[in-house]
Amino acid sequence: VIPNSPNPVQGSALGPGAEFDRIRGIMRLLGDRAAGLGDDCGLIREGDEFFALSTDVSVEQVHFRLDWIGLREVGWRATSAALSDLAAEGAEPVGLLCAVTMPSGAGEPELLELMSGVGAAAGFARAPVLGGDLSTGPVWSLAITVVGRTRAPITRVGAQPGDRLWVTGALGGARAALEAWRRSEEPSSEARERFAHPEPRLAAGRWLVRHGAHAMIDLSDGLGGDARHLAAASGVLVEIDLETLPIAAGVAAEAERLGISPGEFAAESGEDYELLVALPSRFDGADAFVQECGIGLTRIGTVGEGSRARFLSAGKEIGLKGFDHFG
Amino acid sequence: VIPNSPNPVQGSALGPGAEFDRIRGIMRLLGDRAAGLGDDCGLIREGDEFFALSTDVSVEQVHFRLDWIGLREVGWRATSAALSDLAAEGAEPVGLLCAVTMPSGAGEPELLELMSGVGAAAGFARAPVLGGDLSTGPVWSLAITVVGRTRAPITRVGAQPGDRLWVTGALGGARAALEAWRRSEEPSSEARERFAHPEPRLAAGRWLVRHGAHAMIDLSDGLGGDARHLAAASGVLVEIDLETLPIAAGVAAEAERLGISPGEFAAESGEDYELLVALPSRFDGADAFVQECGIGLTRIGTVGEGSRARFLSAGKEIGLKGFDHFG
Numbered sequence: 001v002i003p004n005s006p007n008p009v010q011g012s013a014l015g016p017g018a019e020f021d022r023i024r025g026i027m028r029l030l031g032d033r034a035a036g037l038g039d040d041c042g043l044i045r046e047g048d049e050f051f052a053l054s055t056d057v058s059v060e061q062v063h064f065r066l067d068w069i070g071l072r073e074v075g076w077r078a079t080s081a082a083l084s085d086l087a088a089e090g091a092e093p094v095g096l097l098c099a100v101t102m103p104s105g106a107g108e109p110e111l112l113e114l115m116s117g118v119g120a121a122a123g124f125a126r127a128p129v130l131g132g133d134l135s136t137g138p139v140w141s142l143a144i145t146v147v148g149r150t151r152a153p154i155t156r157v158g159a160q161p162g163d164r165l166w167v168t169g170a171l172g173g174a175r176a177a178l179e180a181w182r183r184s185e186e187p188s189s190e191a192r193e194r195f196a197h198p199e200p201r202l203a204a205g206r207w208l209v210r211h212g213a214h215a216m217i218d219l220s221d222g223l224g225g226d227a228r229h230l231a232a233a234s235g236v237l238v239e240i241d242l243e244t245l246p247i248a249a250g251v252a253a254e255a256e257r258l259g260i261s262p263g264e265f266a267a268e269s270g271e272d273y274e275l276l277v278a279l280p281s282r283f284d285g286a287d288a289f290v291q292e293c294g295i296g297l298t299r300i301g302t303v304g305e306g307s308r309a310r311f312l313s314a315g316k317e318i319g320l321k322g323f324d325h326f327g
Numbered sequence: 328v329i330p331n332s333p334n335p336v337q338g339s340a341l342g343p344g345a346e347f348d349r350i351r352g353i354m355r356l357l358g359d360r361a362a363g364l365g366d367d368c369g370l371i372r373e374g375d376e377f378f379a380l381s382t383d384v385s386v387e388q389v390h391f392r393l394d395w396i397g398l399r400e401v402g403w404r405a406t407s408a409a410l411s412d413l414a415a416e417g418a419e420p421v422g423l424l425c426a427v428t429m430p431s432g433a434g435e436p437e438l439l440e441l442m443s444g445v446g447a448a449a450g451f452a453r454a455p456v457l458g459g460d461l462s463t464g465p466v467w468s469l470a471i472t473v474v475g476r477t478r479a480p481i482t483r484v485g486a487q488p489g490d491r492l493w494v495t496g497a498l499g500g501a502r503a504a505l506e507a508w509r510r511s512e513e514p515s516s517e518a519r520e521r522f523a524h525p526e527p528r529l530a531a532g533r534w535l536v537r538h539g540a541h542a543m544i545d546l547s548d549g550l551g552g553d554a555r556h557l558a559a560a561s562g563v564l565v566e567i568d569l570e571t572l573p574i575a576a577g578v579a580a581e582a583e584r585l586g587i588s589p590g591e592f593a594a595e596s597g598e599d600y601e602l603l604v605a606l607p608s609r610f611d612g613a614d615a616f617v618q619e620c621g622i623g624l625t626r627i628g629t630v631g632e633g634s635r636a637r638f639l640s641a642g643k644e645i646g647l648k649g650f651d652h653f654g
Contacts, residue, residue, distance in 0.1 A: 019461060025435050026442050026459070033446045035422070035455040042457025044421055044474065046373060053457055055472055057426040059464040094371055095362065099384040099426075099470040108352050115353050119360045128362040130369025130380055132353070133470075134346060137386040143426040143460075143470030145382055147371065 012038040012156050013235075015228025015309070017221075038233070039155045040085040040218060041148070051094075052148045054085035060139035063271075068181050071110055073196040074140065075117025081220065082144040083125050083200035084273040088218035089155070090209030091148030093127035093202065098144055101137035114142070125202060152209055156233035159215035159278035165240060165301040166286070168204050168293075169274040171223065172255075172266030173248035180254065191250035198273040204293045208277050211285050215278040223267040224320035226276055227301075227309040234278070237306025242267055242313045246298040261313060268321055278303055339365040339483050340562075342555025342636070344548070365560070366482045367412040367545060368475070378421075379475040381412035387466035390598075395508050398437055400523040401467065402444025408547065409471040410452050410527035411600040415545035416482070417536030418475030420454035420529065425471055428464035441469070452529060479536055483560035486542040486605035492567060492628035493613070495531050495620075496601040498550065499582075499593030500575030507581065518577035525600040531620045535604050538612050542605040550594040551647035553603055554628075554636040561605070564633025569594055569640045573625040588640060595648055605630055 014020040027037050036042040041052035058064060058078035069077070079096065086093050098118055102111055111134075122129050127146065159165075173194025180187035187195070201218070208216060215234050217226050223240065231238040242263030255265035266272075289297040311320045341347040354364050363369040368379035385391060385405035396404070406423065413420050425445055429438055438461075449456050454473065486492075500521025507514035514522070528545070535543060542561050544553050550567065558565040569590030582592035593599075616624040638647045 022435055022438055022461060023459075025439055029439050029442055030446045030449070030456055033449045033455055034457075036457050037459065042422060042424065044457070046376075049373075051378065051474075053422070053424055053472075053474065055424040055426045055458055055460050055470070057428060057460045057462050057470065059428055059462050062462055062464055095369060095380070097369065097380055097382040097472055099382045099472075101384060101386055101468060108349055111349055112352055112356050115356055119357045122357070122360045128360055129357055130361075130363050130371070131382055132350075132364065133382050133384045134349060135384045135386050135389055137389055137468065138465045141428060141464060141468060143382070143384065143472075145380075145424055145426075145470075145472040147378075147380065147474075 012233035014038050015225060015232045017225060040088040041091065043153055048151060050150055050153045052086055052089045052091040052150060052153060053145065054082055055143060055145040056082035056085065057141065057143045059141045069196045071113040072117035074142065075114040076121045076197060078142040079118050079121035079144050080198045080200045081271065081273060082146045083121065083202060084218040084220065086146050086148035087201040087205035088216050088275055089148065089150060089153050090205045090213070090216065091150040091153065092206065093125040094147045094149055095127050095130035096122060096144055096146045097130055098132040098142065100132065101135045101141040103139060104136045125200065154209050154213050154216045156215055156217050156230050159230060159234035159236050159303045161236060161303055161305050162281050163214055163278040163303040164281055164283065164299055165238060165303060166277050166279055166297050167246065167274055167300050168201050168297055169295045170246040170248035171219070171272050171274060172251035172262065172269040174271045175265065175269030176248065176250045176254040188250035190248065194248055194272065200273060201275050204295060205275055207289060207293055208275065212280055212283060213277045214280065217276050219272045219274045219276055220270065222270045223276065224311065230276060230278070231307060231309045235307050237304040238301060238309040239304060240301035240309065240311050242311055244298065244300045246296055264313060264318065264320070267311060339560035341365050342552060342559045344552060367415040368418065370480055375478060377477055377480045379413055379416045379418040379477060379480060380472065381409055382470060382472040383409035383412065384468065384470045386468045396523045398440040399444040401469065402441040403448045403524060405469040406445045406448035406471050407525045407527045408598065408600060409473045410448065410529060411545040411547065413473050413475035414528040414532035415543050415602055416475065416477060416480050417532045417540070417543065418477040418480065419533065420452040421474045421476055422454050422457035423449060423471055423473045424457055425459040425469065427459065428462045428468040430466060431463045441467070452527065481536050481540050481543045483542055483544050483557050486557060486561035486563050486630045488563060488630055488632050489608050490541055490605040490630040491608055491610065491626055492565065492630060493604050493606055493624050494573065494601055494627050495528050495624055496622045497573040497575035498546070498599050498601060499578035499589065499596045501525070501598045502592065502596030503575065503577045503581040515577035517575065521575055521599065527600060528602050531622060532602055534616060534620055535602065539607055539610060540604050541607065544603050546599045546601045546603055547597065549597045550603065551638065557603060557605070558634060558636045562634050564631040565628060565636040566631060567628035567636065567638050569638055571625065571627045573623055591640060591645065591647070594638060
């Protein structure tokens with residue numbers, strides 16, 4: 001295959017996990033008919049700019065349940081999850097497309113409720129809905145594709161020994177909500193909000209690129225999974241001290257229930273949609289970041305020689321699961 | 328909303344139908360948070376070029392059944408359906424993204440079979456797979472998003488009174504296969520091939536743009552539906568003589584079974600993925616088209632003053648249904 005695209009961008013290595021084994025299988029199968037798989041976004045070079053593209057699917061009973069959140073929240077959350085990949089690339093959103101599958105029993109009011117959430121997230125990102133498709137099906141399902149642009153894309157490749165690892169915002173909220181729902185209890189309002197209404201860190205991602213980020217990834221598979229992707233893609237050792245993680249409200253109580261530390265709980269929380277970023281050791285802009293972006297930026301680890309991720313708690317390495325929809 | 332996109336391109340009016348009522352509802356809801364809905368592709372202007380984007384979802388039991396076609400064919404067909412929207416825009420494919428939902432009982436071999444079909448269509452279009460997402464779900468579902476580029480996008484808007492209407496290839500094959508399967512019979516091999524292995528008319532679409540096409544649309548909703556979209560978008564009367572339609576192999580026998588003419592049968596066939604194009608009356612390149620593109624180009628009607636579509640059989644107007652997944 002000689003692609004029409006003048007400059008397909010190479011893909012990245014992924015960390016361990018059943019879902020990622022399947023993606024590796026697809027990459028082997030496609031060979032040169034794929035470009036850029038294994039990163040947050042695919043990239044198309046256009047002059048001195050790049051278009052960044054990513055697609056994200058949310059399926060009822062897998063990613064959400066309608067006794068947990070409403071359809072407007074489903075639309076917001078699915079769209080924000082896709083926009084989060086643009087944030088991790090440091091890209092500015094340009095538009096999005098939206099393929100909706102709805103149960104045949106549902107009508108136009110439900111569809112419009114879902115789309116009002118998609119529209120709200122599109123408005124938040126100033127990225128108009130450029131297209132879509134509609135089908136019936138057994139459950140609600142939403143595939144959102146986002147398009148962004150950037151002159152300096154940041155990928156998962158590029159972290160260097162000596163860098164420091166930082167994370168935006170606070171972790172564990174989405175999992176805290178899930179754990180409560182799984183016990184058939186109402187989560188705390190803060191944890192519920194983190195699950196139902198994540199904000200894609202678009203401004204934060206661009207700020208971090210402007211301030212020298214070497215590599216970046218958004219936390220959709222949990223820090224336990226995504227730190228391993230970053231380590232595999234950059235070919236470095238990533239070392240994270242779980243006691244330094246910024247912990248979201250409502251997490252401590254849920255961690256205590258499970259008899260684990262809040263840091264361990266938060267590191268295994270999927271779909272927090274914060275950014276994990278490798279910055280050079282000289283970076284000293286955390287206060288400016290907080291002031292300009294309105295969310296926290298916390299130093300949580302270091303980058304060294306190697307090609308894996310180590311998670312430390314009370315000075316000892318512990319095993320961590322990622323968050324794997326196929327696990 | 329002030330979109331980040333410098334030049335969002337306006338959307339188009341749609342023809343009648345339950346599915347299109349829902350899309351109209353979404354367009355009203357989104358207001359200026361949408362741009363370009365109601366055409367084959369959304370467009371982003373970039374200097375003197377346009378990026379064209381379209382998304383298309385294929386759901387098991389709605390768009391296909393696995394006792395009809397295999398997973399490799401599902402992957403080819405879904406990808407070709409999405410690429411067909413680029414063909415209708417006259418755009419050159421640049422890449423595609425692929426969100427796959429698979430039943431939890433299915434394994435990597437089935438996933439790779441599906442992706443081999445996606446990869447074959449990507450190879451055909453010389454458009455690498457730039458990204459994707461994987462989930463489990465109750466049935467197989469595939470959302471394909473395609474990206475193309477063009478300097479001169481052709482939309483459904485622009486047909487002018489006095490133009491002639493032409494259609495590529497031959498019509499009705501996909502429906503002929505469906506009718507046989509619905510009787511639990513094997514379709515003819517030609518009809519089966521048209522359903523399972525449609526070829527996106529990419530070279531044909533670009534040829535037609537170079538030779539003066541005023542408006543174009545791909546036939547996914549059937550001529551009965553798509554001619555109405557073209558009429559509504561261009562604000563013209565579209566008049567089609569069903570006796571002039573090019574009829575695919577295997578169609579005549581199926582039409583006879585239903586007691587309707589082959590033309591009427593073919594005009595209500597969804598998902599043939601041929602192109603309907605309005606060309607100026609002076610156009611005389613049909614022979615050159617056949618020679619250069621390797622498929623037929625047939626004159627089937629005229630464009631006049633008005634804003635609807637009329638379908639004539641034996642000189643009399645007849646009512647036609649479109650092919651509507653919500654009908």
